[in-house]
Amino acid sequence: MRRVRTVYRVATETVIDTVARLDQAVSECRACPRLVTWRERVAREKRAAYADQTYWGRPVPGFGPSDARLLIVGLAPAAHGANRTGRMFTGDRSGDVLYAALHAEGLASQPTAIHRGDGLELYGTRITAPVHCAPPENKPTPAERDTCRGWLVSELRLLAPTMRSVVVLGGFGWQALLPVLGESGWVIPKPRPVFGHGAHVVLAPETRPAPLHVFGSYHVSQQNTFTGRLTPEMLRAVLRRAADLAGLNPPV
Template identity: 70%
Template sequence: MDIRGLPDLDRRLAGCRACPRLVAWREEVARTKRAAFADWTYWGRPVPGFGPPDARLLIIGLAPAAHGGNRTGRMFTGDRSGDVLYRAMYDVGLASQPTSVSAGDGLELYGVRVTAPVHCAPPANKPTPEERDTCRHWLVRELGLLRPTLRAVVVLGAFGWQAALPAFAEAGWTVPRPRPAFAHGTRVRLDGPDGSHGPDGPEGLDLFGCFHVSQRNTFTGRLTPEMLREVLRTAADAAGLGDPVARKTR
């Protein structure tokens, strides 16, 4: 498949029908809707990543929420998890506004892109390992397109971590052996295939682990706003995004 840039990737991704269970679920949710969103026309398709094509920082989640990204067509938009994530991104200077309610709300991200290893809303928020693996090639291609500028990645949750490591390996970065375990606040360096950072291999990446912004974690205090902001600040610095004012000019 000849992909010409992130807009082309996003367009092709939105037409994917590779996983029958996910296709059936996302389309059923889009038909039946939730009462609070009865007047919405649901997106009901795979949800592309969101953010500039020259992002230096990437945030990887799990999958779109049935009545969040599956409704709005934008990652982490229109659900409680997104409320927490984008508020924290705004607080550290990575987003133009603290809320994310619809694809047309004017939100801009500064030097950061948000994506997921699974692009369709799964039943009970639980994609199967087979669905995760089937969807991986989209993340691999996205990483390849971001490669010239990408310098740091934040992975939200253990599922995303397990899905992302093979994608980084396929995209050309060297993942340590044994594979590093997920933990909140962990930091792992990924180098190019030969350890170089030159034109013949990907630039090095700093990979950060962070508890997922799920309601289960944020309501119980397992992940607090300050914990999330601290990971985002550290990752933004590792990506070379500078201070919050400077980030808004990138």
């Protein structure tokens, strides 16, 4: 417990006054021994299809503009996706689904995300996760989630002046995010809102200038997209509502 409290204190009390500085600090974190060992092992051993590539093998920071009005919250980087490319939801099939939907809704400059230098831009939208390192079996522990929590607190503080909507991909992100939003200036209703696809709750501002719209969506994992539990149309519908309520007017 002492390690968790120490990391949380460093992440929230250290003065990080820009998103760029936050992203740099996140990418240098080594707080969770199990995750450090795993992400670096994957980066060394690689997948055969990517044997000629240099893996990122570090924590993956958020991606998108610092004045975003819409925030998308996932789970954690994929071992051979973002842990390889160094950018959220880039280089794997989950990202294929997400970025295609963002592009279709005018929130991304292109429908594919292959590597960090592919020219992809997000419009008024930023993507982050409650855990920034790839975990074994895509399952971070509660302690690892809590250790990483300070980075999410800092990110929300920096985004709060412009952020008006959040789309949370999956129940893990929903459970991780709501308490942080409660600490960050919005009122969490009691009983706490339950996750579900299409769930929508409006959080009243406590110390923030405006309410915050929070939406739930099934995660864009292959388990959901390959079985049809989450279709592109379902995802686009949630993104469209969130973008509209965020006041985004993406380019046509």
